[in-house]
Amino acid sequence: MGTKLRVEIKRTKPNEAEIEVYGETYTLLVxxxxxxxxxxxxxxxxxxxxxxxxxxxxxxxxxREGDPVDAVFEAINNLKREYGELKSSLLEELARLKQEK
Structure with a gap:
């Protein structure tokens, strides 16, 4: 099991946010x-x-407009969808390769 994440949101302006993420660095943030x-x-x-x-x-x-935290939620949902598709494609390809053996 992985490290539990902790997040703190700090706003500097209505259209800006600093989000401190504890328990993760490059793997999540890139x-x-x-x-x-x-x-x-x-x-x-x-x-x-x-x-x-x-x-x-x-x-x-x-x-430019809206809430920066809402943008983070949208980006996370986009990543979940993208990685879900990647996982499905990878599993299909692995199953195909296994059948070829």
Whole structure:
């Protein structure tokens, strides 16, 4: 079982948020920032890992319109769908390869 995540949302402005994520760093934050950038109303998305020995990352989000936290939820849902499709494709291909043996 993995590490339990803890999240703290800190707003700097109505259209900006800093989200501190404890228990995860690059594995979660790289795809999440990329997914956020793909949303047309997200102006900026990036992250920082303040110290390499701490399991803490800070996600920065700025939107042109709407709520930055809603953008994070949308990005997470997009990733869940994308990874679900990837998992299905991978399992199908593995099953096909196994049958060829």
């Amino acid at each position: 795809p999440l920032a990329q997914s956020l950038i793909s949303l047309n109303y997200v102006e900026f998305a990036g992250f920082d890992v303040p110290h390499p020995l701490e399991e803490k990352g800070i996600l920065y989000v700025r939107v």
